[in-house]
Amino acid sequence: MSKYTFFLLCLLLAACGGSDAEATDTATTQAAQPVAVQTANQPKASSSSDQTSTAESPDIKISIKGAQAGNVRLIGIYADRQYLADSAKVDASGTIHIKRAEPFKSGLLYVALDQGGAIQLLMDKDQTFTMSTDINDLVNAMQVQGNIDNEVFYRSLKMEGEQQGAISALSQQMKGQAEDSPQFLAAKEQRDALIATRKANLEALFKEYPNSFFTAFKRAGQNPEVRDIRFPDGTLDEVGRVHAYRTEFWDNVDFSDERLLHTPVIANKLKRYIKELTPQHPDSIISAASFLVNKSLAHPTYFQYFANWITMQYDPKETTLMDPQAVYAYMIQNYFTEERAFWSTPAEVQALQTRAYEMASSLVGQKGPDVISTDQFGKKKSIYEMTAPYIIVYMYNPQCEHCQEQTPKLVSFYNQWKNKGVDVYAIAIDTNDEEWKAYIKKTGMTFTNVHDPTNKSIYAKYYVDQTPELYVLNKDRKIIGKNLKVNQIETIINRDKNN
Numbered sequence: 001m002s003k004y005t006f007f008l009l010c011l012l013l014a015a016c017g018g019s020d021a022e023a024t025d026t027a028t029t030q031a032a033q034p035v036a037v038q039t040a041n042q043p044k045a046s047s048s049s050d051q052t053s054t055a056e057s058p059d060i061k062i063s064i065k066g067a068q069a070g071n072v073r074l075i076g077i078y079a080d081r082q083y084l085a086d087s088a089k090v091d092a093s094g095t096i097h098i099k100r101a102e103p104f105k106s107g108l109l110y111v112a113l114d115q116g117g118a119i120q121l122l123m124d125k126d127q128t129f130t131m132s133t134d135i136n137d138l139v140n141a142m143q144v145q146g147n148i149d150n151e152v153f154y155r156s157l158k159m160e161g162e163q164q165g166a167i168s169a170l171s172q173q174m175k176g177q178a179e180d181s182p183q184f185l186a187a188k189e190q191r192d193a194l195i196a197t198r199k200a201n202l203e204a205l206f207k208e209y210p211n212s213f214f215t216a217f218k219r220a221g222q223n224p225e226v227r228d229i230r231f232p233d234g235t236l237d238e239v240g241r242v243h244a245y246r247t248e249f250w251d252n253v254d255f256s257d258e259r260l261l262h263t264p265v266i267a268n269k270l271k272r273y274i275k276e277l278t279p280q281h282p283d284s285i286i287s288a289a290s291f292l293v294n295k296s297l298a299h300p301t302y303f304q305y306f307a308n309w310i311t312m313q314y315d316p317k318e319t320t321l322m323d324p325q326a327v328y329a330y331m332i333q334n335y336f337t338e339e340r341a342f343w344s345t346p347a348e349v350q351a352l353q354t355r356a357y358e359m360a361s362s363l364v365g366q367k368g369p370d371v372i373s374t375d376q377f378g379k380k381k382s383i384y385e386m387t388a389p390y391i392i393v394y395m396y397n398p399q400c401e402h403c404q405e406q407t408p409k410l411v412s413f414y415n416q417w418k419n420k421g422v423d424v425y426a427i428a429i430d431t432n433d434e435e436w437k438a439y440i441k442k443t444g445m446t447f448t449n450v451h452d453p454t455n456k457s458i459y460a461k462y463y464v465d466q467t468p469e470l471y472v473l474n475k476d477r478k479i480i481g482k483n484l485k486v487n488q489i490e491t492i493i494n495r496d497k498n499n
Contacts, residue, residue, distance in 0.1 A: 058127040062119060064094045067090050067094035069091060072113055073087055074112075075110040076110075077263060106123055108120060126146075128146060129150065140161065148209060149214045153218075163198050170194070171187075173187040174191070216260065220266075242277075250292065270310075274288060282327050293335060297340075303340075304343050311336070317466070325360075332353060358463050362462045363479065386423050388422055393427065394468065395468060398438075410470075414446075428450070429458070469482070472492050
């Protein structure tokens, strides 16, 4: 098995809890408690699919045995954000009465208690119902009257809670056991039976309530089976297995149903899909991102969320990925256009496109562009005129704190490697001639050093978001590394030599 194939398989299994036993549902696995509220404003409703337009005015009574009198916060969800939807009080009898004229957004609503814990409510058109529970066991003691979605929701939570402890215990038993050992096989058989029962119970609820919001919500959170895909000779096709899982991951999500964006399910799935199921390599990320975003193009609200979230994850300022610019530039150039980015002004689109253009010439795997600029002696210097097999393009600013740390290390590295086929082309930016030349002298840089006060000679050549920026070119002048520290250069060069 190749190292890449093994990596993909491990990635899938790690994300699935071994066999999807403990990751079959992304609807509620991260939704048990609200986190800090990020905004006090509710998101604007989409005119294309406002599920609350025909909802009734809320009149909800929740009786909690043992609850202390105090305040409660009603926390709504939009994508990966939470907001304060309203507030209410717990009276002396432990009762919360939520009554107002404006319907709540269709989605999941948390009732966060001052004394700890939260009650989850599925909100849709029917917003008049009663609930009763116990402060010491909010889920298992819950009784719902007058609302099918929440009745069924809590039935499912209770069933899953009963099974989850046993499933987790069996999974723990399997750890450390040989996969062909009697102990492993016996525990796996019991666990698989419990998982099958849980799945069958959910399917029965889906069949009984096919048009309920509960079914849409819970079905969207279900993950695909890890399929047994084999080659003609009977050996397991690990790459095919991972590909099938990833491409089937969104099959249960109805992108025309915007209610799901007001629950944790979409944000949970998106994070898992991009960050866990997709190898963190630009080509893989671009492939996974385009697959998903293209599926959502006909559904503007989902498209807007997916495109923005993925792009922001790989903004070079927000990630340690070696070449995030490849992902960022792809997303901007393909999805943040005047035709598609309906949420942005033409000026904002132009600014984003300009930034992507500046990044696009210096992506890993591309041939590094030539730079011809002037050194401290007034001579023109060109990257392509340098003859060493490996060229380090180093972009720095004399006042940059991290440059002051990395420049001496680069000088030391150069002195050790200049006779081993390495040269340096340093580019000073955002400085002046006096400061630049003084810095060269101070740091003992003897390699090629250039400065163009106009930046014309380096514009859209080697992208730099913050200094220092360090690129490595090989003998073909292909970019083999970027966003590096000096102590990483040797690894990049040796990897290229061994390819």
